[in-house]
Structure formats: structure tokens, C-alpha cells
Amino acid sequence: MAMNIDYPFHFDSHGRTATTGDDDHIRDMIEQFLFTNAGERVNRPDFGSGLLQLIFASNSPELAAALQFTVQAGLQQWLGDVLEVLALEVISVESRLQVDLQYRVRRTQEVRVATFERSVP
Template sequence: MNNNIINLDFPLHFNSGGRTATTDDADHIRDLIEQLLFTNPGERVNRPDFGAGLLAMVFASNSPELAAALQYTIQASLQRWLSDLVEIQLLQVTSVDATLRIVVQYCVRRTREQRITTFERSIL
């Protein structure tokens, strides 16, 4: 990422000064991963195939086959849309009852910084 670029924070909100909140590069990349994971394909007008659609998967029946399919889908989406920013080193998807947990370990290409982040959604 370029230091001259201002990254808007996600979800969009205002800072204490009443301006649109911004964030650093590391948090911005994490935000991009989150947006990719939880955006349903078809939600973005100019990118109809963007997104992994994981929120819909929270309602699917839990099984090892579902977790394996999600892992493949997520890996493909991350590779397609964010491979210029990150190198995925580990991806783990687990689904227990109504909770979906995704652990992503990645390396930020520009800085070579290693990061691990967990995303979790529940219907409760």
C-alpha cells in the first residue's frame, strides 16, 4: 500500500473529530479480507462475482464436507481478489452449531509482516 493513500476504516464510521474514520495499512488489509469473506456474490454492482458469501453458510448444516468446500471457496476467493496484497499461509474453517469460524494466517506482501486473524459469525 502507498503511504499517500488514505484507507477508510471498515465498517464506515466517523472519528472523534466528526470526519470519516481512517485506518493503517495492516488494519485495512484485515478489513478487505473480512469484506471478501462476508460479501455475497452479486452484492457488488461492478464486481458481481466478488465475495465468498459466508453469512449464508451459517445456516447450512454442519459437516466436514461443508467445511472442506468452504475452505476451497475461500482460498480461491482470497487468491483471486487479494493475492496482490497478501500471501495466504494457512486457512482453517470450522463450523460448530450456528457459529462459523475462519482463521487466516497471511503475509503482507509489501512489508513481509506475518499476521493471523480470526473471523467469527453466529446467527444467535
């Protein structure tokens, strides 16, 4: 079994780099994709969803549909080898952004549900 570095990076109680299990690592990878803006990664300038740039954008059904399509396509591109997106909903209310995601872990075929949230003070 591979050891995965926990996200966000921190040290465990023994002063070593904290590690995490496979399921939590997949969730961490999803979170990194969702809240990374394109251009933030030096060697992967296309990585990221850019969702945080849209927190203050005006809400509309067209924007919500476009967001869901682009986020699902990005998850498929970057994490398609480890998960399959089953359902995705992006909700933006004032300065809060919430992503509800249902996905299947390809290795185990287990279905997981996760909510990711960010807000701007």
C-alpha cells in the same frame, strides 16, 4: 502513505471520515470478502465468499474442504496482490461461523494471524 477509509464506515472524534493504517485496512478487506455474498456488490457481482449462506448447512468434512478451497481461491483472486494465504480453517458450529487465517503481507513480508467470526441470533 495512502489514507485508507476504516471499515465499517464511521466518523472519527473530529467528525471526519475515520481512516486506518495499512495493516488494519488489509484485515478490513479480508473481512469484507469473507462476509459478503456474491451478488451484493453492484459493479463486482462475483466478489464475496458466500460463507454466511452456509451457517446452518450440515457440517461434513467434504463441506469443510470445499469451503476452505473456495475461500482460499477467492482471497487469492481478490486480494492476491496484497497478501498470500498461508493457512485457512473454516469452522461452523450451530449458528456461529469462525474463520482462522494466517497470511503474509506482500509489501512487508510480515506474517499475520486473524480470526473472523459471525453468528446469527
